[in-house]
Amino acid sequence: MHRRLLELIENGNYNEARQMLLDLNVVDIAQLLEEIKGEKLVVVFRLLPKELVADIFSYMPQEQKQYLIETITDQEVTRIMEDLFLDDTVDMLEELPANMVKKILKNTDDDRRRLINRFLQYPENSAGSIMTIEYVDLKEEMSVAQALAYIRRTGVDKETINNCYVMDKNRKLVGIVSLRRLILAGEATPIRNVMEKKIVHIDTSMDQEEIAHLFRKYDLTTMPVVDKEKRLVGIITIDDIVDIIEQENTEDFQKMAAMEPSDEAYLKTSSFVLARHRIVWLLVLMVSATLTGSIIRSFEEVLQSVVILAAFIPRLMDTGGNAGSQSATLVIRGLALEEIRLKDAFKVMGKELRVSLLVGAALSSINFLLIHFLEGTDIRIAFTVAVSLFLTVVLAKVLGGALPIIAKKLRLDPAIMAGPLITTVVDAVALLAFFSLSKAILGL
Amino acid sequence: MHRRLLELIENGNYNEARQMLLDLNVVDIAQLLEEIKGEKLVVVFRLLPKELVADIFSYMPQEQKQYLIETITDQEVTRIMEDLFLDDTVDMLEELPANMVKKILKNTDDDRRRLINRFLQYPENSAGSIMTIEYVDLKEEMSVAQALAYIRRTGVDKETINNCYVMDKNRKLVGIVSLRRLILAGEATPIRNVMEKKIVHIDTSMDQEEIAHLFRKYDLTTMPVVDKEKRLVGIITIDDIVDIIEQENTEDFQKMAAMEPSDEAYLKTSSFVLARHRIVWLLVLMVSATLTGSIIRSFEEVLQSVVILAAFIPRLMDTGGNAGSQSATLVIRGLALEEIRLKDAFKVMGKELRVSLLVGAALSSINFLLIHFLEGTDIRIAFTVAVSLFLTVVLAKVLGGALPIIAKKLRLDPAIMAGPLITTVVDAVALLAFFSLSKAILGL
Incomplete structure (x- = not known):
């Protein structure tokens, strides 16, 4: 039906198209209009029943709103503005270029213009900026x-x-x-x-x-x-709240993956902007990883004599990073949903310690068996890897549990204390432990 | 006030406590009751005005519901069951032990019991299981x-x-x-x-x-x-939908951090259960990391001659992992919010390719300068690291963009294609590229 409607519009069968449009929900009409470009959009927009126009308009993407406001007459703008709810108007104005805001305000009556101006002054994401006065x-x-x-x-x-x-x-x-x-x-x-x-x-x-x-x-x-x-x-x-919940979750996902948060949809963001949001954290974390590198450098002679030790670096780093991510994610999420509060800090760390002892013991025993019996590596090396892995898991999980709470205490966003940052910290300690232990146990 | 109320209850000043309770919202009353244990809970519960009891009950945590149902009389159970909405009743019954479900159903009239039984048969998380019939x-x-x-x-x-x-x-x-x-x-x-x-x-x-x-x-x-x-x-x-949105997000967070999802609150889950939810993926990923280890092993003689190469392993691994996580997170999130659809696969990969070329070029140049000029390492090694880093970032981002979409196409949950899995795949390729390049460029 969707395709049929677009065909009718394409062929200029507007009357028939109008009849079909009327059977659709306003959200679906807005979604369909997204696929119509240029002048045709204005033609179809003018076919819509007057009482639905503002409602459909409020569901259209920003670029189309902008195009329509540029193209339609002042009277038509006035009519839409009168029917739009104030919160939708303010949302739209916040993202329009200045000359278009002017065109809209020119076509709005004095009272409403004064109100809109007051609303535009509330800080972004505050109650003032998302409320409506139509109560x-x-x-x-x-x-x-x-x-x-x-x-x-x-x-x-x-x-x-x-x-x-x-x-x-x-x-x-x-x-x-x-x-x-x-x-x-x-x-x-x-x-x-x-x-x-x-x-x-x-x-x-x-x-x-x-x-x-x-x-x-x-x-x-x-x-x-x-x-x-x-x-x-x-x-x-509540309809605005549902969107806000998803928006806040998206921000947390982005921060936890070491990106600057952005509420623009992925496909609508340019590659350049995407790159800019990602590079800062990648750079910070890459430079931090040089610390881990210099730890390895300082054990050059150990590695020189038993070069096979290098083969265990990925296993230690990956497992440490994953173990830390797990803990950090649960705690960050718990804090966001207020299931975990600041006063629970010690409870959380106690729990993470117990979990890490269980998980660490299991992983390091399996690892020992794998390395010694399956891969046939020297038992002393297998033992060193197992012990280092155990320490890494414990450290990763306790840090993963503690850092988000500390961040919250310092009034930072706990979400930045997620996997990437914890991985970088844990890597350094894990490799320090591994090479020190190797040195001692292998007697180098 | 919260503390004062608890004191009143502690000291048996029930009349005064009741007056204060009446001024509170039912949600706050339920939250306050959480801190009251054992017999006192039953006493306070019986003080509550009859018309609010079922409402407050529906906001209490499962353990307290269970304790109350065990303790109060059959008549009291009947009264609560009559006033509870059907969807809340079904939610509660789904988590109660069988003997308590029996006690409740025994105290429910025939019509309602038949209804409850029908509702209990809808699959978990289906519309049938979350709907209510009080319309x-x-x-x-x-x-x-x-x-x-x-x-x-x-x-x-x-x-x-x-x-x-x-x-x-x-x-x-x-x-x-x-x-x-x-x-x-x-x-x-x-x-x-x-x-x-x-x-x-x-x-x-x-x-x-x-x-x-x-x-x-x-x-x-x-x-x-x-x-x-x-x-x-x-x-x-919608009130149930808001909770479901947060629950679905929590599941995605958990899967993306390589855990089995669970909808129990962190502090209420035992360490043993937490460990069980985490260990499977850690084990899978740890064993996969042995692949990366064996790649290093196969370049033993290269590493033997230039042992310093090992110092760059963390930098490559961490940057690759982080770059991949960023892309995977955005795409997983876009798919979850339906901002990205299956038909956008090529658009996404094109975008990730462009972003990765930008980010990769920037990171590898900075890295080259750092390694050669600041750390004073041989220019050929600096060059090898920079090129490997570039390839790693490009691979990580393109894979990070593609794997979630492929998962969705295969009707798997895209969230499992997040950082941990991508990191493990990227690690192997990154190190393979690094050592092959080193071998060629350093002429070993």
Whole structure:
């Protein structure tokens, strides 16, 4: 059907295409429009029913939004801007070039322009920057019937009416009442008596990661944002939170793989930008690896007499790195989900120590058997490798458990203490132990 | 306040404690109860207002649920089971020991028991296992007024009434109408005219990861689950989806760090279980690293004559591993978020090739300068290292980009093609290149 629709558009069968488009969900329409380029896009865009245009527009990729705003008339821009929710407008403006922001603001009425400007000033990723002001505000002295009448009158333009916010005379937030509760309550009941007074609220500066955590903790679908006087200034809705959770996870994945985080989609980022995000950490880690190199250099004469020792370097380095990554990943993840707190530091290290003793003992025994019996290497060398491997695993896991917590304590992001960094540290110690032991045990 | 409350409970000041508890959100009450052990827990639990008990219970950790069910009377169990939503009940039962499941089912009425048993049969992580049946069902011939009256009569026990589901005579799902739409519509309007007919629905066997993706794509807060005849069998709500998204991310983090995934919280998992989840992959990767070792072994005579070459092994291995991890992580993440599709395979590899040429060129030049001028090593060795490093980075990134896509194509989880596995593969090739080049360039 997708292909058929594109064909109809390609051949200029717009009427038939329009009929098919109308059967689609707005998200699917936006996705389909992605494949239409240039003037055809404007033609198809103008075919869409007026009441869906803003909604479809909000799901389009930034480049297409930009192209459309450049191309369509001022009246059309005004119409879209009037129908877009404020948070979607602000999101879009943040990424548009200045001349286009001007074109949009020129076509926006004064009140809304003032609001947009205020929103653009909130720091990125703060509650202020992701909230919307299209909420339903009730007064505590209203009755349920009055509230419902008020909602019927004003609710059409609100992003959600499932939760309504109750204010006192000074516009201070005093309660929340769900539409569900209003429907189920008697018409004469005062709002004051049906509203929920235990409110989870946040202020405009709270970071989105923390907000997402509160949504998850309290199973919320909306959350009010208040100013310092506890006056309601906006609400945040769960659909934005779901995207934020994925965005925060993507950032953690990137940091843990030693990259600078970026929220642009991979295929839409240029090779040059991708290279820039990756090279800094690679360079830092490469230079750190010269330390490990110089440890090997300092044992040159040991290696000279038993050159076969070099064959065990990869095994020690890889196993150390992997063992450390495992621990660091679990702890970083636990910290991110707040399943592990700072006060658990000793518990975590104790656990990692026990796990590392189990894992280290198993790996090093298997390794000993492999090296001595299967590969037929000298028993003293097999023993040295096994002991070094054991020490490496223990060190890697304890460091892997401790470093993310220390980072958090120092108010750094625990995610940077992941595999790559721990691997580099563990490598140096592992090889130092291995060559010192070899020297002693082989009597060199 | 938290501490004060615990003190009150410790000292048996239950009345005062109860007053303070009532001011808390149910989630916070459940969190506080976590710190109360043994009989005191039962005492405090019995203090809670009847209408909140089931809700608080649903937020308690599994061990405490288990302890309470063992300890409280059958009547109390019945009461909680009546008030719990079906999806929460099923979640809990799935993790309880058999004798306790028996105690619960014994105290559940026949209808509900039959339902629970049906739910327990859906495969884990399928739509069937996470859906709930507490939804509002309307008939298409109702008027808005009739629908609202029906909701008022039956809505109290529903998990959500924000979206209501419209059925035809054969109980086939024909539309969804939001409470918002009902409130804003005229009372005499037939439901048929206000309902949304473009429905995103899923069947009972769909995997939760895919469901979460649909929720994100269409900005949904609830989604209907239907059987093969398109009859409505349940709904899924966004609060469960948020948890599923984090759970799926945790699994990816674990797989990418070469562990068997587990959804138990770190601190609640025993060291023995943690060790078991980690050792298999460590072992596999350690044994693979012997391949790299045997490559070094086969160049024993090269190493024997220029033992200093060993000092560059860590640099090559670490940089190759890190470069590969970066690419693999971005591609795995892109696949998980469906920003990258299978058909993009060549685009991804082209991009990785370009990025790796940039990054490789930069790193190997810097490395050449460092080794030759700063460390004062023979220019031929510096050259060999630089060229090997360049080849390593290019190989690592192209493999890092390709392997996750190949895994996906083979219907394996792309997340297993992450850093650890790629590092092991790249190590072998990197060292092979390094020693072959050294042999040729140094004329050994």
